[in-house]
Amino acid sequence: MNVVVAGAGTIGSLYAAHLAQVADVGVLTRRDEHARTLNEHGLRVSGRADFTARVHASTDPDELGGADLVIVACKGGDLELLAAQLAGRFAGATLMTVQNGLGAEEVVAPRGDWPLLSAVTFMSGTRRADDHVEYVLDTATWIGPFRDTSAADAEAVAALIRSSGLRAEAFPDLRPAQWSKLIFNATVNTVAALTGLPHDFHFAEGMLGELVHGLVDEGKAVAAAAGVELSEDPWEMNVHATRRGHAHYPSMLEDVSAHRPTEIELIAGSLVREAERRGVAVPLHTTLYRLVKAKEASYS
Amino acid sequence: MRVAIIGCGAVGSLFAANLARLDDVEVWAYDAYGAHVDAINAHGLRLSGAGEVVGRLRATAVPGELPPCDFGIVATKAMHTSSAIAAAAHAFADGCVATVQNGLGNEEAIAEHVARVIRGTTFPAGRLLAPGHVQWDVKGDTTFGPFEPKPAPHAEVERLADACTRAGMPAKAVADARGPQWRKVIFNAATNPIGALTGLTHGRVCERPDLRALVSGLVDEGKAVAAAQGIGLDADPEELIDHAAKPEVAYDHKASMLQDVEARRTTEIDYLNGGIVRFGREHEVPTPLNQAIWALVKGVEQSWTK
Numbered sequence: 001m002n003v004v005v006a007g008a009g010t011i012g013s014l015y016a017a018h019l020a021q022v023a024d025v026g027v028l029t030r031r032d033e034h035a036r037t038l039n040e041h042g043l044r045v046s047g048r049a050d051f052t053a054r055v056h057a058s059t060d061p062d063e064l065g066g067a068d069l070v071i072v073a074c075k076g077g078d079l080e081l082l083a084a085q086l087a088g089r090f091a092g093a094t095l096m097t098v099q100n101g102l103g104a105e106e107v108v109a110p111r112g113d114w115p116l117l118s119a120v121t122f123m124s125g126t127r128r129a130d131d132h133v134e135y136v137l138d139t140a141t142w143i144g145p146f147r148d149t150s151a152a153d154a155e156a157v158a159a160l161i162r163s164s165g166l167r168a169e170a171f172p173d174l175r176p177a178q179w180s181k182l183i184f185n186a187t188v189n190t191v192a193a194l195t196g197l198p199h200d201f202h203f204a205e206g207m208l209g210e211l212v213h214g215l216v217d218e219g220k221a222v223a224a225a226a227g228v229e230l231s232e233d234p235w236e237m238n239v240h241a242t243r244r245g246h247a248h249y250p251s252m253l254e255d256v257s258a259h260r261p262t263e264i265e266l267i268a269g270s271l272v273r274e275a276e277r278r279g280v281a282v283p284l285h286t287t288l289y290r291l292v293k294a295k296e297a298s299y300s
Numbered sequence: 301m302r303v304a305i306i307g308c309g310a311v312g313s314l315f316a317a318n319l320a321r322l323d324d325v326e327v328w329a330y331d332a333y334g335a336h337v338d339a340i341n342a343h344g345l346r347l348s349g350a351g352e353v354v355g356r357l358r359a360t361a362v363p364g365e366l367p368p369c370d371f372g373i374v375a376t377k378a379m380h381t382s383s384a385i386a387a388a389a390h391a392f393a394d395g396c397v398a399t400v401q402n403g404l405g406n407e408e409a410i411a412e413h414v415a416r417v418i419r420g421t422t423f424p425a426g427r428l429l430a431p432g433h434v435q436w437d438v439k440g441d442t443t444f445g446p447f448e449p450k451p452a453p454h455a456e457v458e459r460l461a462d463a464c465t466r467a468g469m470p471a472k473a474v475a476d477a478r479g480p481q482w483r484k485v486i487f488n489a490a491t492n493p494i495g496a497l498t499g500l501t502h503g504r505v506c507e508r509p510d511l512r513a514l515v516s517g518l519v520d521e522g523k524a525v526a527a528a529q530g531i532g533l534d535a536d537p538e539e540l541i542d543h544a545a546k547p548e549v550a551y552d553h554k555a556s557m558l559q560d561v562e563a564r565r566t567t568e569i570d571y572l573n574g575g576i577v578r579f580g581r582e583h584e585v586p587t588p589l590n591q592a593i594w595a596l597v598k599g600v601e602q603s604w605t606k
Contacts (some may be wrong), residue, residue: 291497291498294498
């Protein structure tokens with residue numbers, strides 16, 4: 001089994017290191033130095049697991065050989081560029097996108113005729129170095145068919161991921177899960193990025209809890225208008241997550257703290273645009289979307 | 301005539317030093333900042349910038365030292381109003397107390413401790429450069445009027461306005477001072493927290509069309525709450541916002557709330573957007589955007605104490 005993980009951020013690194021326990025793994029990186037470090041030192045996982053995996057890394061997809069499965073795990077902002085790099089390559093492979101928000105599949109789909117799976121992941125980690133990722137939350141990756149794939153194909157990849165030590169689950173239709181996560185993310189990430197608060201009890205009570213509740217309600221109205229029945233109530237996901245006992249720093253908060261571009265377009269942006277398409281008013285999401293974009297502008 | 305400034309920060313110092321120039325006014329200042337108090341007593345209170353003034357006055361950090369006064373001018377940050385006036389109220393048993401503070405709710409807090417209250421709104425601005433020395437950045441007008449539930453007599457309001465005007469701080473006494481107050485509150489509530497949340501200066505907030513639309517959304521809610529109370533604004537906050545965004549006016553100005561957030565100081569959000577939300581609730585006017593902004597800035601403050 002040959003797996004290529006395209007994008008070696010936190011999530012990509014977690015897949016690559018774990019899958020390397022059960023498959024041959026190639027890692028497509030953006031920087032030469034990153035690939036060199038991985039090839040020399042392997043990829044270390046700490047936190048919930050503790051091991052160092054051997055992977056083959058390169059910035060050139062042609063150097064990675066063929067693949068049965070390509071996991072596209074880059075950040076939303078890097079997706080266009082990465083999809084262009086994949087065009088015409090990895091014939092015979094199944095591609096699986098793992099991105100926040102909506103629309104990653106549509107970006108990748110025109111670039112080739114691979115069978116496509118779509119996925120969302122709830123696991124999280126922290127990048128310690130190019131060759132070291134800390135595995136923080138061992139929550140699942142959810143996988144569903146997107147194009148020329150079946151529920152059985154989704155289950156096969158889920159089984160592979162499970163055998164590597166991560167959690168995964170297959171669904172006949174991913175949209176209910178994808179939308180649940182989108183609403184959760186568009187809410188929690190923007191509030192965290194603007195306040196500087198990690199995802200803790202403040203999000204479930206008092207004034208901020210009210211705001212979070214209002215944002216979730218707007219998201220639910222958009223999902224209803226899109227004909228999607230949510231797999232989980234994003235408000236309950238929020239409350240549950242704040243009771244985990246330790247404070248999680250959502251990626252958008254980490255991005256603004258480090259003055260990096262955020263995934264605002266893919267997360268809140270896709271929700272706001274979907275709402276507009278469906279004629280649903282989302283004044284709170286629109287407000288937070290604008291504020292985060294402006295905050296990005298203040299440092300870029 | 302004896303006047304005590306309660307809270308002698310930047311704005312309080314502008315009133316204190318200027319009023320102290322008048323022969324017929326004796327000025328006292330109460331402030332918790334000991335070094336500032338000591339410097340004022342040793343060398344006088346110096347203003348530079350829009351005017352060069354050295355005012356001779358008595359300053360104290362001990363409110364019990366304040367003698368009986370004809371007037372108080374409260375100029376603390378809004379979150380300190382209650383504690384400051386509670387400590388100083390004895391000096392105004394026979395006097396009137398005016399506020400020149402930002403936001404909504406200061407008059408109500410003062411009225412819990414004194415009998416005759418003057419609603420005030422002031423536009424001059426400055427900043428403390430060193431103990432005893434304040435930079436006078438902007439000159440501007442002040443409007444005084446009675447605080448309706450516990451009003452000061454109109455003659456007293458006029459007397460205070462006249463003294464300020466003669467001292468070089470132009471002030472008007474009016475029958476209803478809520479228009480200027482709400483105009484300033486709406487302006488501040490629509491722009492300050494946007495700067496604080498995004499890190500952008502006033503001009504950069506206004507040149508982003510999507511963000512300028514958000515500012516208008518906040519302004520519209522504030523106007524609706526003012527209208528529900530029968531308050532006529534003396535100017536359109538939208539025009540003031542666009543005026544301030546001009547390069548030669550305040551394009552590069554970092555809102556005081558942004559400065560507060562950068563220095564991790566508690567902001568005045570409870571008295572700006574929080575005040576609009578509270579008055580909105582009382583008059584059944586929905587203010588969802590102001591409430592969202594209020595919650596976000598409170599969240600910013602909460603993030604410092606973790």
